[in-house]
Amino acid sequence: MSYKEYQTIRGIEGPLIFVEKTHAVSYGELVKIRLENGEIKLGQVLDTSKDLVVVQSFEDTTGISLKSSVRFLGETFKLRVSDEMLGRIFNGRGEVIDGGMDIVKGEKVDILGSAINPYSRMPPSDFIQTGISTIDVMHTLVRGQKLPIFSGSGLPHNDLALQIARQAQVKGQEGSFAVVFAAMGITHEEAHKFIKEFEKTGALERAVIFLNLASDPASERLITPRLALTTAEYLAYEKDMHVLVLLTDMTNYAESLREIGAARQEIPGRRGYPGYMYTDFSTIYERAGMIKGRKGSVTQMPILTMPGDDITHPIPDLTGYITEGQIVLGRDLHRKGIYPPINVLLGLSRLMNNGIGKGKTREDHKEVYEQLYTAYAEGNDLRGLVAIVGREALSERDRRFLDFADAFENRFVKQGLYENRTIEQSLDLAWELFSMIPEHELIKLKPETKKKYYKGFKGGE
């Protein structure tokens, strides 16, 4: 099929190109822009009418001029998906960049995806063991969940994400597991680290990697997560695989969204971000889940850095309203040298209750979680008081909880980068810590549970 080429560009503003006197161009159609030097750039139709078509370029607009020509391809952005993608590395537009052959097998699929009919969804309930005590015991991840990591600049969220990707498994079902990794606006250095790590642990074979680096154009960044999710959906729903999707960094994605919105002269919402950012986020985050009658699943772990560590900033805020909980990294813990610096008091997993307990993890899981939380929260509160009145002014009971909070951070939260704890080990560790507190103070644990697992009061440290 041949396409008309137009040389009717009327203007260019930021990533937007205005073209007139075209045929009837459809909304969302893909566009090729040919520069005078023969270079080709890719774009998409944002607004179309009889008189004027607005094209958004996915690439840098440097070099585009009124003399450049435009070709409308008559189809929307599609990605060719097949199982050949496993082990391969792509750029943020879906082109192979690992030096290997292009993907030729498979069907081309629209990258925007469609919403899963809520009637077809299956409630997620399979426990995923990440080998990280805080996550497994206190923010339990289940298959089909979307659980983001809220981090701050300079915190080890990438290490944590890699550790999860390395260790995540469902009891008794180790096979057919894949990782889809989408990097948005991260530095070359970080990208290199991810790939090296994937290669080192042999995880690359079962991974699909999309890289949009900090130097790549902002509008391309809006496509990258959708390519990743289109691939994930294919692997999950057509190839019965359990797919973990890591998206990093959603903050860079949101910045691009704001940049494009500003270029389109849209009315901004909070802090300059577009008013539709919630809807836009949801078209990414909601592409997680399980479907009745299909074997695979898409589990999502988006990573974002909270600007100024502010959890009320629009990016973490809107994310938290869509995702099913959040894992929050804390700078205080990081300063204390604790890895992973997960602040369990701010974190949450909304689907946890469906994935824990007898037959899934262990019968005492829920009670242990509640007791750990309560005891740590109490100890943590007391730290404020100690700063004012001094440790000596506290009662013996309070001092025990204070010590518990320290021990919780140093033994339960803290673990090695390559330390993979089973859920049983994590729960047992919790019981060890409970021995720092007399039995009658452990009010969240039922008597019969204590009888079975409590190792007796061993006094302070």
Added chain:
Amino acid sequence: MNKGQQGKIYRISGPVVVAEGIKANMYDVVFVGKEELMGEVTQIKGDKVVIQVYEDTTGLKPGEPVITYNEPLMVELGPGILKSIYDGIQRPLSVLKEIQGDFIKRGAKVNALPRDVKWKFKPTVKKGDYVRGGDVIGEVKETATITHKILVPPGVEGKIKEIKSGEFTVEDVIGVLDNGYELKLMHKWPIRKPRPYSKKLPPEVPLITGMRILDGLFPLAKGGTAAIPGPFGSGKTVTQQSLAKYSDAQVIVYVGCGERGNEMTEVLVEFPELTDPNTGKPLMERTVLIANTSNMPVAAREASIYTGITIAEYYRDQGYDVALMADSTSRWAEAMREISSRLEEMPGEEGYPARLASKLAEFYERAGRVVNFNNTTGSVTIIGAVSPPGGDFSEPVTQNTLRIVKVFWALDAKLASRKHFPAINWLQSYSLYKESLADWFKKRAGEDWSELMDRAMAILQEEEKLQEIVQLVGSDALPEHEQLKLEIAKMIREFFLQQNAFDEVDAYSDIEKTKLLIEIILWFNDEAMKLLEKGVRAKDIIAMKSKNKIIEIRYAKDYKKKAKEVKALIEKELKELAQSIHS
């Protein structure tokens, strides 16, 4: 149906399509493009009309046809609504699944009510009776709990010329009026137009929710309006779902407006298995779900609230008490903002359209307890969740909502992080129905109901002040009776206000149990104060173990028996304490 007029697409920008060549009225339904995507007229500019399209517009081209029949967007009202799950424009998701598969695709035209199901119709009028709009002409047993009253559509009247009895589909003619009007089990109604009623009644009957803090301290009236604002993770959805499960409305309309897909699925899985504490039947028998999740088209999200409220009004017209949960109205407001910005309208605060306040007011005003044209009494209670960005209540949606609603249940992230659930802040929340409902509670719950609740509230307020001092100097510096007061406040918080939505027994607390719990805590308060006067130390009273058993009443199936046991234990320990000072 008329033949309709055909025009052409002029421009497409996201969910907004501009068409030319048709004459339309505001809010007429328009079918856009070759796939006939449904949309609504939202602006008329000279010879062009601006349409908000309920489905994804990718692939539409200028020049493609648009058709309008000059009719507004309507819902189908008749038997078969209950137990359904619809999208924002009343398409049943179960049917969409059958014809489209697991993913929602566009352009589907399906009937809201099944056309092949036959309902057993029993007429309650006879030939020669004169009927007006809103009158009941017969009944259909819709679900195990709801008998569907078949109504004469508002605006229609005449003498019954013929009326049938037997099994009919919703489209069959079941009767004819002398003016030739054909009566059916179903009729249609435009979603943006409130259904008429005879007169509004004052809010004198409470909607019993089974949640102690709500029934006791911040009661909601049947036909009233309430807002639940709160940041993420504070338990909005859990609270809304608890209300949908346990409140004593007869019909529940649950609108999941721009929220999570998995949450709607959870409701779908859970509700058929849970029983309604008021009827003992599965909860689904009285429920209709409207699910327009966050990633479904934004224009349909805007419509979903109206679809929900129209269905609610229809059951109200049949004489039922209906409760509508909207989760969340912020997403609805955002949908308006998104569309308004595409229409290039002048924005108000934070980019929201300037009409935000009036739209919210119009919506909440459709609540009310009314006398219907058929002389029955029905009500629509609206409970709207609000999701303020960053948990900041000063934002436009929260503020405009608070100006209208009479009950404010403020969710608090701090309480949630301390695992105090429901995380409703007792100092920030309020109910303006307390006065008008006082009589009802007096009659049903005893003369002392209001007094008990007021005392509990007073203690909680005092706690707040005392806490400030404790923060500075520690609790030991407080006088004895204030130390005790702090303990009582803690008991009220932990034994009365906290409620476990995931515990089979504790999840629902009837008003008797609610009263009993607060009674026993306040009784303990009085007894303890007496001991204090006698010279017992506050710390010894606080250390009493038996008083902590009050929490067990919450979890006991036979709570009256448990309360007696606990009270006896406390009495015993109190007596021992009293004796200890003499020896």
